[in-house]
Amino acid sequence: MKIxxxxxxxxxxxxxxxxxxxxxxxxxxxxPGSIIGMLLLLGGLSLKIxxxxxIEAGAGYLLKILSLLFIPAMIGIxxxxxxxxxKGAMLIVITIxxxxxxxxxxxxxxxxxEKRIQKRKEKDxxxxxxxxxx
Amino acid sequence: MQQTLFAIIVILLTITAxxxxxxxxxxxxxPLLLPVxxxxxxxxxxxxxxxxxxxxxxxxxxxxxxLLGPAVVALAYPLYKQRHIVVSYWFPIISGVFVGLxxxxxxxxxxxxxxxxxxxxxxxxxxxxxxxPVALQVSEVLGGIPPMTTVFVMIAGFTGAILGPAFxxxxxxxxxxxxxxxxxxxxxxxxxxxxxxxxxxxxxxxxVSMTLSAILGSIIGxxxxxxxxx
Numbered sequence: 001m002k003i004x005x006x007x008x009x010x011x012x013x014x015x016x017x018x019x020x021x022x023x024x025x026x027x028x029x030x031x032p033g034s035i036i037g038m039l040l041l042l043g044g045l046s047l048k049i050x051x052x053x054x055i056e057a058g059a060g061y062l063l064k065i066l067s068l069l070f071i072p073a074m075i076g077i078x079x080x081x082x083x084x085x086x087k088g089a090m091l092i093v094i095t096i097x098x099x100x101x102x103x104x105x106x107x108x109x110x111x112x113x114e115k116r117i118q119k120r121k122e123k124d125x126x127x128x129x130x131x132x133x134x
Numbered sequence: 135m136q137q138t139l140f141a142i143i144v145i146l147l148t149i150t151a152x153x154x155x156x157x158x159x160x161x162x163x164x165p166l167l168l169p170v171x172x173x174x175x176x177x178x179x180x181x182x183x184x185x186x187x188x189x190x191x192x193x194x195x196x197x198x199x200x201l202l203g204p205a206v207v208a209l210a211y212p213l214y215k216q217r218h219i220v221v222s223y224w225f226p227i228i229s230g231v232f233v234g235l236x237x238x239x240x241x242x243x244x245x246x247x248x249x250x251x252x253x254x255x256x257x258x259x260x261x262x263x264x265x266x267p268v269a270l271q272v273s274e275v276l277g278g279i280p281p282m283t284t285v286f287v288m289i290a291g292f293t294g295a296i297l298g299p300a301f302x303x304x305x306x307x308x309x310x311x312x313x314x315x316x317x318x319x320x321x322x323x324x325x326x327x328x329x330x331x332x333x334x335x336x337x338x339x340x341x342v343s344m345t346l347s348a349i350l351g352s353i354i355g356x357x358x359x360x361x362x363x364x
Contacts, residue, residue, distance in 0.1 A: 010201070010204055013205075013207045013208055014204045014207075016204070017203035017204050017206065017207045020207070021203070030275070030353065031349055031352055032267045032268045032271055032348065032352070033203070034202070034203040034204075034206035034207060034267050035267075035268065035345060035348050037203070038209055038210045038345065039210075041207055041210040042210040042213055042214055046214065052214070056211065058204075058208070059207075059208035059211035060208075060211065062201065062204060063205065063209070063337075066323060066326070066327045067152075067168075067169060068148075068169075068170075068173075068198065069198055069199070070202075070288075070291070070323070071152065071174055071195075071198065072148070072195030072196065072198050072199040073199060073202075073266055073288070074170060074288050075178055075181070075188060075191060075195065076188055076284055077285050078178045078181065079281065080281075080282070080285055087251075090249055091251065091255065091286070092289055094245045094246055094249070094251075095242075095286050095289045095290055095293070096289065096293045096297075097241070098238055098242045098245065099262070099263065099289075099290040099294055099321065100293065100297065100301055101237050101238065102234045102237055102238035102263055103294055103298055103301065103316045103317075103319075103320035103321070104302075104316070105233045105234055105237040106230040106237075106315050106316050106319040106320065106343070107305065107312045107313065107316030108305060108307060108312070109226075109229055110229060110230030110312050110315040110316075111226075111307055111308075111309045111312030112226075113225060113226035113229055114226045115309075117226065
């Protein structure tokens with residue numbers, strides 16, 4: 001019963017992804033179909049059009065096995081044996097370094113701003129002045 | 135009939151290998167044993183031994199692959215559950231994602247230019263930190279080679295999932311919010327899958343920033359590429 005429920009809920013999620021895909025094609029949007037589907041579902045949940053229990057089990061399950069879903073795409077690397085060369089190694093190194101830079105920059109930036117907001121909130125609590133933060 | 139049987143075997147093989155590798159990872163929890171990585175290597179080795187091409191593998195593999203779309207949709211679930219926190223921290227989230235996108239794309243351009251990599255390859259590398267379906271489309275729009283982009287996207291994902299935790303510790307990125315945003319904006323869904331190990335809040339921060347990266351990235355990508363080609 002539980003399995004049938006999960007499969008049914010995944011089918012609902014699939015439908016959202018499909019509608020997103022159609023909207024993407026029809027309106028020639030730069031945002032990919034699955035992301036449009038996600039925004040639609042988010043809107044549906046927020047406006048209480050779609051009850052959370054309709055997708056909860058299916059979404060939870062898909063997110064639990066998320067890394068499995070990448071494997072077929074990953075195996076595609078086998079079509080690029082050229083990556084095992086000096087030039088390929090250079091490209092891989094650039095990608096790795098650039099990813100680390102991205103990680104460091106976005107992580108530090110958001111953490112810095114988060115701490116500033118928290119400090120401001122504490123100050124607000126102490127002085128009981130209600131200023132418009134942000 | 136034979137093809138259906140083959141597809142079923144491939145699917146079962148992939149899932150079995152993944153389950154075994156997950157057990158191994160849980161047992162030793164060594165970063166390089168990340169199940170996606172080990173399973174991929176095992177399958178590539180098996181396919182090469184039996185002379186099975188990637189396109190034949192995909193007869194079965196596409197069924198697993200096709201679940202990526204609904205999985206991206208499923209990210210609405212953690213987002214919805216954490217919506218109040220997301221709204222109250224919208225500024226650090228947007229800033230982190232934006233800074234990540236700009237540094238990620240410009241660093242690729244600079245390194246690649248210095249090392250003399252050709253234009254089409256640079257353009258294929260630009261969207262590496264976006265989630266696969268988005269990166270493919272951005273690469274196509276920019277004039278890159280989409281299958282090549284998949285490879286870079288995967289490398290970016292692994293870098294974050296494997297090297298990320300130690301690297302962030304070094305940089306003292308220790309808040310759940312900071313970690314989640316770093317994972318999501320540098321390593322898209324692979325980073326997001328890894329971020330689940332840090333709890334639901336980090337997971338939803340990571341999925342928020344992955345989603346925002348995808349949306350903003352599909353707009354910023356062409357602008358960055360255009361600025362550097364003049």
